[in-house]
Amino acid sequence: MSDAITALADALASGAARVVDLTHRLDPDFPVIVLPPEFGQCARFRMEEVSAYDHRGPAWKWHNLTLNEHTGTHFDAPIHWVSGKDVANGAVDEIPPEAFIGPVVVIDCSEGAGQDDDFELTPEIIRDWENKHGTIPADVWVLMRTDWSKRSGADYLNMREDGAHSPGPTPAAISLLLERGIRGFGTETVGTDAGQGMHYDPPFPAHYLLHGAGKYGLQCLCNLDQLPPTGAMLIAPPLKIKGGTGSPLRVLALIPGA
Numbered sequence: 001m002s003d004a005i006t007a008l009a010d011a012l013a014s015g016a017a018r019v020v021d022l023t024h025r026l027d028p029d030f031p032v033i034v035l036p037p038e039f040g041q042c043a044r045f046r047m048e049e050v051s052a053y054d055h056r057g058p059a060w061k062w063h064n065l066t067l068n069e070h071t072g073t074h075f076d077a078p079i080h081w082v083s084g085k086d087v088a089n090g091a092v093d094e095i096p097p098e099a100f101i102g103p104v105v106v107i108d109c110s111e112g113a114g115q116d117d118d119f120e121l122t123p124e125i126i127r128d129w130e131n132k133h134g135t136i137p138a139d140v141w142v143l144m145r146t147d148w149s150k151r152s153g154a155d156y157l158n159m160r161e162d163g164a165h166s167p168g169p170t171p172a173a174i175s176l177l178l179e180r181g182i183r184g185f186g187t188e189t190v191g192t193d194a195g196q197g198m199h200y201d202p203p204f205p206a207h208y209l210l211h212g213a214g215k216y217g218l219q220c221l222c223n224l225d226q227l228p229p230t231g232a233m234l235i236a237p238p239l240k241i242k243g244g245t246g247s248p249l250r251v252l253a254l255i256p257g258a
């Protein structure tokens with residue numbers, strides 16, 4: 001092995017590097033995004049037993065799965081959004097594999113999101129973060145920590161009569177992150193946009209601006225409170241679905257050990 005790969009293997013073996021799982025369990029009870037009734041809806045995860053060491057398969061157990069590309073902890077590819085429909089390599093099976101492992105920074109918005117369901121990540125918050133941790137480098141993942149993943153059931157989607165109420169970025173925040181040349185943006189909430197994201201200009205700015213710029217999204221992440229603001233690596237390879245707009249995936253972070 002090369003020195004770098006050997007060093008990583010040694011760091012993982014010694015605990016000098018630790019693995020953190022940022023993925024929710026795929027579970028029929030895990031909430032999925034609910035769109036206005038006139039639109040197609042996201043399928044929840046379902047498992048159908050095909051056999052279980054029985055007459056249907058004497059030595060094996062397996063299931064048929066039903067799910068949407070955007071069910072549970074999942075990856076958004078550029079073609080997911082109309083603004084990214086013509087982006088080169090815009091489907092999950094076309095994105096270069098180098099994109100699936102890379103540095104990650106975390107902007108902690110948990111205090112604000114704990115006091116305001118519609119908390120907004122703004123350019124001011126991003127610049128405050130940069131004053132403490134340095135300018136956000138190009139080609140990194142930026143994750144918005146809100147501790148929203150600690151919610152469950154109805155509280156997670158937080159639907160009211162006018163739709164969902166959950167935190168997210170303003171258009172100006174996403175534009176600033178794009179100016180920094182980020183690789184992608186991730187959230188703990190069911191989407192990369194705020195629950196009321198349809199009211200921004202453009203509507204759903206995270207989807208519209210990120211994917212239009214050929215960038216990626218991650219949603220329904222958890223355990224972001226275990227990550228440092230800088231210095232971690234993210235492993236986030238979606239399923240290689242032909243022409244896929246996204247996929248459920250196992251998101252892992254490598255962080256400095258104790």
Ligand SMILES: O=C(O)C(=O)c1ccccc1S
Nearest residue numbers: 033070076190191192193204
């Ligand atoms: O990417 C998603 O899963 C997501 O958030 C979404 C999906 C479809 C329509 C609107 C949205 S806002």
Ligand SMILES: [Mn+2]
Nearest residue numbers: 070076219246
């Ligand atoms: Mn999605």
